[in-house]
Amino acid sequence: MALHSASVSSKLIFAPAGKEDHGQAEQFTRGALTRSDLDQASPIRQFHIWFEAAQRSGLVAHPETCCLATASLPSGRVSSRMVYLKELDPQGFVIYSNFGTSKKAQDLCTNPWASLTFWWEDLERQVRVEGRASRLTREESQKYFDTRVRGSRIGAWSSRQSQVLKPIRGDTGAEEDDGRKVLDAWVEETEKRFEGEQDIPVPDFWGGLRIIPESMEFWQGRQSRLHDRFVYNKKASADETVQEWALERLSP
Template identity: 50%
Template sequence: MDATSRPPSLAGLRRTYEGEPLLETGAAADPITQFSVWFEDALQAGVPEPNAMVLATASAGGRPSARTVLLKGYDERGFVFYTNYESRKGRDLTENPRASLLFPWHPIRRQVRVEGSVTRLPHEESAVYFRSRPYGSRIGAWASRQSAVVRSREELDARYAELAARWPDDPPVPDFWGGYRVVPLEVEFWQGQLDRMHDRLRYRRTGTQWVLERLAP
């Protein structure tokens, strides 16, 4: 590799992390309560799209894949998102119903990582959410066979126009679209600190209880 083809140096991207200490004494008894506190902090801090999360899946053969999706709800049962069942992530989750989530809240030097099993939401629950979406998004769900090869943008736009003409008011709920819930088995909270001595607290499910552990940074 000659000098003109060398990639740019990343040395200038070094940064220092410093935040409020994340201590066991101040942590909630369960990870959903702790997540709720941190999610509210992210909202108050103006973090762009705090519900954006990286969803990692793997096929039956172990081939990994990751993409950003939006969290659409959470409670003690887990974390919910919606997608096309026939997309790559949908196929992965059919073959291997496990996933990892990552909330990268860089502006406040925090991240949350979730690992767990995945279940589909009941159709009725998915239908309620689908009908709450803007009209254009509902037509878009029908128009896009997500992750399939498309010959051109024009083909995709033509498909959208055709379906909008068919359903000018209220498109039905697609049978290939719906929600998933990631049921957490582990939830890790990371708080950046000076000298790379970051705080990492992990909640690990054992039966019906949560065990709180500190991990080395």
């Protein structure tokens, strides 16, 4: 008897392989990972090594792209979105966003735990980061905010991130647009507010979020899905300034 009794034709997607509707998935054959390849003391340093390799490879268009996942309590519902890593320091990973009205802000208010996942397909590498998140100071956020193009700074002030944009209706009650005009009006208001100004202050509701890792996994694809996986788990320490890590290989 076949393992899958349901007809393949009843499925909208079944075992896709790249551009093919159906087929055998490609094998991972571009590398291997052993304990000796890794920085034994610091997953932050190890991430920096892999990140620089991704940048230099010419194969990864945006190695800073990652998936940020958060979860609200008490429901436990998880939400995720693609973001850009903007800073890495000895403490952890920093992204910037709206923390006033966004879904991530709502989640983090109830649950400080978050995760990041980086996927560098052409290198067949993945990095997973799990830890607690905390906001950067206004001064730290302003330093990054000043590097953004003016339009992005105006946009940060204008957007009530994740709020519903209701369509504008005409005299007959018919929808004149799909809600975009509301956003455009907010942008126009902000442009008038900062007209002629180049030094735009960072909004109170916008800024940096640092994920301070408690665990980090480095994944290298291998043939037959027998991947190499190593995880760093932070050891408990009475001295918060000392970071010690346990490094272990995981079964794929």
